[in-house]
Amino acid sequence: xxxxxxxxxxxxxxxxxxxxxxxxxxxxxxxxxxxxxxxxxxxxxxxxxxxxxxxxxxxxxxxxxxxxxxxxxxxxxxxxxxxxxxxxxxxxxxxxxxxxxxxxxxxxxxxxxxxxxxxxxxxxxxxxxxxxxxxxxxxxxxxxxxxxxxxxxxxxxxxxxxxxxxxxxxxxxxxxxxxxxxxxxxxxxxxxxxxxxxxxxxxxxxxxxxxxxxxxxxxxxxxxxxxxxxxxxxxxxxxxxxxxxxxxxxxxxxxxxxxxxxxxxxxxxxxxxxxxxxxxxxxxxxxxxxxxxxxxxxxxxxxxxxxxxxxxxxxxxxxxxxxxxxxxxxxxxxxxxxxxxxxxxxxxxxxxxxxxxxxxxxxxxxxxxxxxxxxxxxxxxxxxxxxxxxxxxxxxxxxxxxxxxxxxxxxxxxxxxxxxxxxxxxxxxxxxxxxxxxxxxxxxxxxxxxxxxxxxxxx
Amino acid sequence: xxxxxxxxxxxxxxxxxxxxxxxxxxxxxxxxxxxxxxxxxxxxxxxxxxxxxxxxxxxxxxxxxxxxxxxxxxxxxxxxxxxxxxxxxxxxxxxxxxxxxxxxxxxxxxxxxxxxxxxxxxxxxxxxxxxxxxxxxxxxxxxxxxxxxxxxxxxxxxxxxxxxxxxxxxxxxxxxxxxxxxxxxxxxxxxxxxxxxxxxxxxxxxxxxxxxxxxxxxxxx
Numbered sequence: 001x002x003x004x005x006x007x008x009x010x011x012x013x014x015x016x017x018x019x020x021x022x023x024x025x026x027x028x029x030x031x032x033x034x035x036x037x038x039x040x041x042x043x044x045x046x047x048x049x050x051x052x053x054x055x056x057x058x059x060x061x062x063x064x065x066x067x068x069x070x071x072x073x074x075x076x077x078x079x080x081x082x083x084x085x086x087x088x089x090x091x092x093x094x095x096x097x098x099x100x101x102x103x104x105x106x107x108x109x110x111x112x113x114x115x116x117x118x119x120x121x122x123x124x125x126x127x128x129x130x131x132x133x134x135x136x137x138x139x140x141x142x143x144x145x146x147x148x149x150x151x152x153x154x155x156x157x158x159x160x161x162x163x164x165x166x167x168x169x170x171x172x173x174x175x176x177x178x179x180x181x182x183x184x185x186x187x188x189x190x191x192x193x194x195x196x197x198x199x200x201x202x203x204x205x206x207x208x209x210x211x212x213x214x215x216x217x218x219x220x221x222x223x224x225x226x227x228x229x230x231x232x233x234x235x236x237x238x239x240x241x242x243x244x245x246x247x248x249x250x251x252x253x254x255x256x257x258x259x260x261x262x263x264x265x266x267x268x269x270x271x272x273x274x275x276x277x278x279x280x281x282x283x284x285x286x287x288x289x290x291x292x293x294x295x296x297x298x299x300x301x302x303x304x305x306x307x308x309x310x311x312x313x314x315x316x317x318x319x320x321x322x323x324x325x326x327x328x329x330x331x332x333x334x335x336x337x338x339x340x341x342x343x344x345x346x347x348x349x350x351x352x353x354x355x356x357x358x359x360x361x362x363x364x365x366x367x368x369x370x371x372x373x374x375x376x377x378x379x380x381x382x383x384x385x386x387x388x389x390x391x392x393x394x395x396x397x398x399x400x401x402x403x404x405x406x407x408x409x410x411x412x413x414x415x416x417x418x419x420x421x422x423x424x425x426x427x428x429x430x431x432x433x434x435x436x437x438x439x440x441x442x443x444x445x446x447x448x449x450x451x452x453x454x455x456x457x458x459x
Numbered sequence: 460x461x462x463x464x465x466x467x468x469x470x471x472x473x474x475x476x477x478x479x480x481x482x483x484x485x486x487x488x489x490x491x492x493x494x495x496x497x498x499x500x501x502x503x504x505x506x507x508x509x510x511x512x513x514x515x516x517x518x519x520x521x522x523x524x525x526x527x528x529x530x531x532x533x534x535x536x537x538x539x540x541x542x543x544x545x546x547x548x549x550x551x552x553x554x555x556x557x558x559x560x561x562x563x564x565x566x567x568x569x570x571x572x573x574x575x576x577x578x579x580x581x582x583x584x585x586x587x588x589x590x591x592x593x594x595x596x597x598x599x600x601x602x603x604x605x606x607x608x609x610x611x612x613x614x615x616x617x618x619x620x621x622x623x624x625x626x627x628x629x630x631x632x633x634x635x636x637x638x639x640x641x642x643x644x645x646x647x648x649x650x651x652x653x654x655x656x657x658x659x660x661x662x663x664x665x666x667x668x669x670x671x672x673x674x675x676x677x678x679x680x
Contacts, residue, residue, distance in 0.1 A: 245537065248537060248558070248559065249469070249537065249558075251559060252472060252537075252558045252559035252560075253469075253471040253472055253475060255559055256472070256475040256479075256559070256560075256562070257471075257475055259561075259562050260475065260478055260479060260562065262624065262669070263562065263623045263624040263625075263669070263672070264478070264479075264482050264622055264623060264624070265622060265664075265672065265674055270478070273474070274478075277471045277474070277475070280471070281471060
């Protein structure tokens with residue numbers, strides 16, 4: 001790019017420079033030649049005029065010492081030649097009354113002789129009545145012509161020197177113009193090589209600075225995208241790893257017990273016990289499958305929005321909770337600050353969300369003096385639902401992983417099996433909250449309790 | 460018969476291992492977390508510990524590091540990463556079994572470790588038949604029973620995997636080896652001859668659609 005620009009600009013420069021130099025030199029030459037011609041013509045006229053006057057006087061006086069008139073004239077011209085020799089002028093006269101060839105055209109021209117250099121020749125007949133005489137005037141213009149040549153050469157050399165100077169200047173100017181581009185090129189190469197954190201320092205306010213700003217924005221965008229893709233891939237991998245482990249454990253039991261039943265001689269007690277394990281683990285796998293299916297259905301799901309009365313919702317949730325854990329001593333409180341409070345959403349999803357959160361709270365609580373509070377508070381354009389418990393709380397470290405599929409706070413699989421949970425509850429809750437464009441935040445303190453806040457922004 | 464401690468937090472797996480080991484005559488104690496291992500060690504002495512790695516309170520690695528007595532230990536875990544295996548073996552474990560495991564594989568590995576520590580049975584008695592594993596001799600009553608090497612291997616396999624149904628294919632593999640091109644009828648012929656020589660017509664049962672099983676009354680401790 002830089003080299004192309006350099007060549008193009010430089011060629012254009014040379015074209016303009018040398019055409020101007022040629023034009024100037026042609027003009028100078030022409031005007032000089034014209035001048036020389038005019039001068040010679042003028043001189044010729046003057047000489048011819050004087051000569052013809054002299055001849056007329058000679059003719060009138062009959063004053064010539066030569067056998068013929070013609071020779072007398074030639075003699076006269078010789079004396080002229082002596083006079084003009086210091087001006088480098090040579091005159092020749094020819095009498096065409098006595099010459100047996102036709103006189104040449106009268107003309108004015110330059111000619112070049114190897115021994116005498118450049119001369120300007122003027123030929124013309126003398127004025128009447130002496131027009132049988134042709135006067136030839138020859139002036140040595142070598143010095144003038146050489147002077148012209150020298151001028152031309154000086155012009156040419158100057159132009160060449162200037163072109164070299166211009167080439168160097170152009171190179172440096174282009175380098176400084178292209179420097180930011182080189183910086184951008186270097187940065188993009190590094191980004192292409194995987195260093196997505198690379199940025200360009202923006203200088204000035206010209207177009208290139210704008211390009212740099214845009215470039216930086218693009219790089220930032222790419223970096224963010226890559227980061228989010230990596231994050232997503234990591235989450236997926238995590239999910240697959242967790243899932244594999246989650247499936248392998250029940251399968252180990254199921255296969256093991258089936259193999260045992262297949263190969264050993266069993267008592268009735270053995271059969272019942274083994275089959276019960278197989279059934280338990282199968283049920284657990286079924287729960288996992290159901291939850292996963294539910295999660296998959298909720299991906300990009302458009303909930304069927306209806307207006308739900310908070311009072312009715314709380315009533316339903318309370319009923320379900322009492323039905324599922326009739327003997328629990330954990331106290332459940334439902335509070336709604338305004339009987340007209342409503343939220344917009346798909347009723348069964350919202351109910352399942354609240355039930356999930358209540359069940360989680362129930363698991364966290366001390367069975368003897370646990371308290372769970374479910375609140376609805378009207379805000380300006382939204383309703384805030386809060387589920388608070390006074391249970392064991394969640395540590396800072398766990399709080400970050402709590403939405404990961406199959407992540408469990410209670411690591412004991414025996415209790416998990418007994419509770420029927422598969423470790424997807426909060427993941428499901430998050431999905432439900434997301435499809436409703438609501439926001440969920442969890443705050444917790446170890447041994448003090450946990451509070452889950454959901455703000456439904458839909459009016 | 461060996462006395463084995465099973466430390467595994469999952470009830471289903473723990474019970475499964477116990478059932479399997481009891482079949483072949485071992486006696487087992489089950490604990491469900493790392494700390495309970497030491498309580499059990501105080502109460503009994505064991506020939507072998509089957510140790511899960513991911514357990515509450517103390518994980519398997521910690522248990523192994525804290526063990527003072529030199530008891531053979533086999534790790535039994537879902538963690539299949541090479542690093543975990545190497546770490547387990549470096550810490551002094553005698554074997555490392557990755558879940559899910561095969562019943563016969565588990566038996567075989569336990570048997571191997573026990574033999575290494577000279578804790579495996581060298582004799583086995585059933586009814587009036589006495590088998591001397593080390594001497595490779597079998598007596599019925601007082602009289603020596605003449606067995607071919609393959610027949611002895613077969614009876615040994617049955618004894619070690621007693622109460623477990625062994626398919627004909629599995630028996631071919633265990634007794635004759637992978638590269639044996641024979642028919643499964645070879646197994647039938649040998650089993651028939653064993654039954655006759657030892658008078659075990661009712662001990663070696665034919666299991667429907669499977670193979671054979673040596674049935675011995677379970678020891679109850």
